Amino acid sequence: MSWFLVMIPVLMLIGSILMYRFIGRGEVFRFDIVQFFYAFILTPIAFVWSKVLLFLLLKNNLVQNLSDLNYLLIDNGFSVVFLYIFGFEMVHSLTKTVSLNVSRDPLYDVFGYLEYFHLWLTHLIIFGGGMLIMTILSLVNLFFPLELQLSQFLFYSFVGSGLISGGLIFVSLWLSDPKQEKGFQFMRIMKILIGLLFIIQVGGFFLKEPGLTANYLMFWWSALNFTSLVTCAFLSYRSVRVKSWLARLVDRFKHPGFDFRIQL
Structure with a gap:
C-alpha cells in the first residue's frame, strides 16, 4: 500500500x-x-x-x-x-x-459546440448513467437483501411508485430528444439501453427468485421502473394515441433549442 x-x-x-x-x-x-x-x-x-x-x-x-x-x-x-x-x-x-x-x-460556432454538450452528451450520460446505477443497486440488493421492516402499505406504496417514476423518466427522455444530423438517435439509444437493463433485471429475478418483501425493496422498485419504461417505449412506437399525446407534450414543454440540429 x-x-x-x-x-x-x-x-x-x-x-x-x-x-x-x-x-x-x-x-x-x-x-x-x-x-x-x-x-x-x-x-x-x-x-x-x-x-x-x-x-x-x-x-x-x-x-x-x-x-x-x-x-x-x-x-x-x-x-x-x-x-x-x-x-x-x-x-x-x-x-x-x-x-x-x-x-x-x-x-x-460556440453555440453549436455548447449545444452538443447540452442536448446530446450530458443527457446521454445523465439518463444512461442514472439507469445503469439504478440497475447496479437493484442487483446488489438482489444478492444482499436489506434488513428492513415495513408495513405492507408503505412497502407497496414505495414499490408502486416505481411505475409512476418510470413513466416520468420516459417523458423526461422524450422531452430531451434533440434533432441530429447523423448517427444514432438519442431515443433509439435510450430504448436499446432500457431494453438491455430490463432483460438483466428479469434475468436476476429468475436467478435469485426474490420474495415480494421489504428485504428486496430496491430491486422491486427498480424492476417496476423499468417495466414502466419498457411499456412506455413500446406504446410510443405502436400506439397512435400515445404518439399524438407525446407530440402535444413536446410542443408545449420542449426546450426551444432542441430544434437545433446537432452535429455529432
Whole structure:
C-alpha cells in the first residue's frame, strides 16, 4: 500500500506535465485532449487515491475507535467537497476547450459546440448513467437483501411508485430528444439501453427468485421502473394515441433549442 500512496501522486504530476505539450492538438468527446485527460483520467485517480489516504488516516493513525457512522459522515463529507471541486474543474475544461477553438478560429460556432454538450452528451450520460446505477443497486440488493421492516402499505406504496417514476423518466427522455444530423438517435439509444437493463433485471429475478418483501425493496422498485419504461417505449412506437399525446407534450414543454440540429 505504501508504494500506492507515494507513486500515484508522483506519476500524476509527471503525466500532467508531459500531457500539457499536446494542448490544442486533438479532441476526445469534443473536449481538448489535455483537458479530457485532466478531468476524466487524472481527477478520478486523484479521487480514489485521496479516499484511500483518508481511510488509512482515520482507521490506522489519527483516530482510534472511530465508529462506522462517524467514518461514514467524514467520508461522505469529503466526497461531496471533492465533487464540488470536480464540478468546477469540468467547467474549466469546457471553457478552456472553447477558448482554444476560438483562438484558432474567431468565427468558431460556440453555440453549436455548447449545444452538443447540452442536448446530446450530458443527457446521454445523465439518463444512461442514472439507469445503469439504478440497475447496479437493484442487483446488489438482489444478492444482499436489506434488513428492513415495513408495513405492507408503505412497502407497496414505495414499490408502486416505481411505475409512476418510470413513466416520468420516459417523458423526461422524450422531452430531451434533440434533432441530429447523423448517427444514432438519442431515443433509439435510450430504448436499446432500457431494453438491455430490463432483460438483466428479469434475468436476476429468475436467478435469485426474490420474495415480494421489504428485504428486496430496491430491486422491486427498480424492476417496476423499468417495466414502466419498457411499456412506455413500446406504446410510443405502436400506439397512435400515445404518439399524438407525446407530440402535444413536446410542443408545449420542449426546450426551444432542441430544434437545433446537432452535429455529432
